[in-house]
């Protein structure tokens with residue numbers, strides 16, 4: 001690897017200072033499962049790597065009456081091995097437990113997945129349907145950005161110079177909330193999504209009507225896509241097969257895939273519809289407590 | 291250079307390492323333990339797997355500097371001076387290796403699984419080992435060896451439990467434990 005310095009800030013302030021000092025010659029390091037691969041491949045010409053894992057906020061998981069706050073550098077296994085988190089945030093668990101293999105999950109974080117800003121990132125869409133917000137620190141203080149507004153292009157995002165993500169916040173889901181994420185890959189494990197779809201629903205108390213819904217699509221556009229029209233259309237509709245089929249068709253219409261080595265435009269659009277149907281069905285089942 | 295103080299296979303270690311050196315290169319070139327292997331250098335093959343602070347990691351995707359204050363176990367730390375780790379013994383008996391380049395990674399991954407889930411079933415074993423690739427064996431023999439190691443470990447711990455229950459039976463229990471290993475060794479289908 002190209003020689004770089006290693007900086008280990010202990011506070012958010014120190015991290016902002018280090019990142020500001022080196023500018024675009026520094027990158028934050030969470031699990032390193034994207035960063036070190038890409039650095040080795042020559043994508044960055046770094047003067048410094050800033051390890052965020054010694055900053056307590058970046059490594060804590062807090063679950064309380066307001067919801068969940070996950071440090072941006074918390075590795076996936078700490079998310080899915082937490083029984084309380086997995087019960088309340090099923091969409092996040094679906095993603096955290098399918099990123100890479102066990103070795104990768106020991107290191108890879110949801111914050112790193114988001115900040116790498118790949119359209120195929122498996123954690124970003126589930127974070128969108130869980131109404132996630134990124135808490136960002138930088139030279140000008142702290143600000144919040146909704147996950148669906150975070151990515152701006154392949155490998156590009158809303159972070160300005162010297163900024164980094166501190167935590168990911170998710171509001172506490174109501175008891176009638178359910179979510180799910182599924183992806184299509186040619187293997188069983190360890191592959192990049194050809195298509196991924198995350199869905200969430202909040203049902204009425206009887207479990208019959210959809211009060212709120214969110215659908216997000218991975219790997220079918222330059223950024224993870226929040227399928228607004230399909231999500232909005234579901235509000236007030238009965239939680240049944242006909243509604244699911246219609247929303248899935250609308251999600252398909254929102255997909256803007258390209259043809260590449262992983263799949264064609266046609267195949268990807270088809271997969272969006274199939275996976276939207278499956279994840280909506282699963283989200284509704286989970287919302288009903290099944 | 292980064293100053294690193296760590297524990298490797300139970301022994302304290304202290305060294306200087308260039309900031310950009312991977313943990314894999316650190317272990318192999320600075321520490322001098324060559325069990326962990328370099329395969330792909332991008333997190334796919336698992337040949338470089340070590341245990342860092344209780345979790346298996348691809349050491350090619352960790353910086354050596356990050357080991358500071360941590361605890362590392364490599365394949366060299368699995369056996370005791372008296373005996374191979376049950377997994378190593380089972381790999382020999384089941385001929386779960388051919389060229390062997392993937393073997394240290396599989397052993398370390400599987401050892402971490404057995405420690406937390408001593409009775410993992412075949413499906414779980416295959417899922418756990420998905421981050422380790424083998425181009426030679428076709429995996430079945432590896433999975434069989436892990437299952438065998440689970441049986442060997444549970445027999446070993448049963449015989450240890452007997453020792454604990456009847457302190458006087460100590461002398462009779464340890465030959466039993468070793469007979470599990472030696473009978474296995476003569477039964478090896480390799481060669």
Ligand SMILES: Cc1cc2nc3c(=O)[nH]c(=O)nc-3n(C[C@H](O)[C@H](O)[C@H](O)COP(=O)(O)OP(=O)(O)OC[C@H]3O[C@@H](n4cnc5c(N)ncnc54)[C@H](O)[C@@H]3O)c2cc1C
Nearest residue numbers: 030031032033034035099100109112113115122164165333
């Ligand atoms: C073998 C293998 C399998 C993989 N499988 C999958 C998969 O199935 N699905 C999937 O989605 N991904 C997969 N990945 C990619 C990668 O593991 C994930 O994207 C992971 O979530 C990245 O997290 P990390 O903590 O390792 O990030 P890092 O590599 O540490 O960081 C990623 C990027 O984000 C920046 N960054 C990190 N943290 C912050 C922060 N807090 N603020 C600002 N910037 C930050 C870094 O500078 C870097 O550019 C795989 C990778 C490998 C090597």
Ligand code: FES
Nearest residue numbers: 329330331336350
């Ligand atoms: S060399 Fe590290 S995973 Fe292949």
Ligand code: FES
Nearest residue numbers: 388390424425426
């Ligand atoms: S024995 Fe050759 S790669 Fe596994």
